[in-house]
Amino acid sequence: MTDLRFHCVEIRIDERPGWFRLEMGRNDDGLASGSIEIDRNGGHPAVSPHPFDSLEERERVLRYTPSGLAVDPAATVLRIAEVDRDERRWRESPVALVHCEFSYLRDQMQDQVRVVRATEVAPIDYVWTLGTRVAL
Numbered sequence: 001m002t003d004l005r006f007h008c009v010e011i012r013i014d015e016r017p018g019w020f021r022l023e024m025g026r027n028d029d030g031l032a033s034g035s036i037e038i039d040r041n042g043g044h045p046a047v048s049p050h051p052f053d054s055l056e057e058r059e060r061v062l063r064y065t066p067s068g069l070a071v072d073p074a075a076t077v078l079r080i081a082e083v084d085r086d087e088r089r090w091r092e093s094p095v096a097l098v099h100c101e102f103s104y105l106r107d108q109m110q111d112q113v114r115v116v117r118a119t120e121v122a123p124i125d126y127v128w129t130l131g132t133r134v135a136l
Helices: 055-062 103-108
Strands: 011-016 019-024 034-039 067-071 077-085 092-094 096-102 119-121 126-135
Touching: 034 103, 096 103
Parallel strands: none
Antiparallel strands: 011 019, 019 034, 034 096, 067 077, 077 126, 092 119
């Protein structure tokens, strides 16, 4: 049991050589709905670094340790779910983002979102560790 708000949604995948589209939550309440379409042949790793000062800074900052975050209803405690993975098995390829829309971004800040880097990551095992709490 966890108070992290994971959402179970229906996923639809359409894939052809060099092209991929994912739709999720189309028939759900919208909390975790969205779609993404990528061109696997159109990506280029040297996309504009903005808002970063350089491509090197962009790569360093965006290579983060993943985690999940949840705030309690009273907004007094932040719960953290740490995600461990074997970094030696990390494989990514640049892609061109053709379309991307997620309800949580649209509802919160879609007009402020700008893609500075798009990659496709090969499947990799993750281990989630729950339990860290931080007072807000």
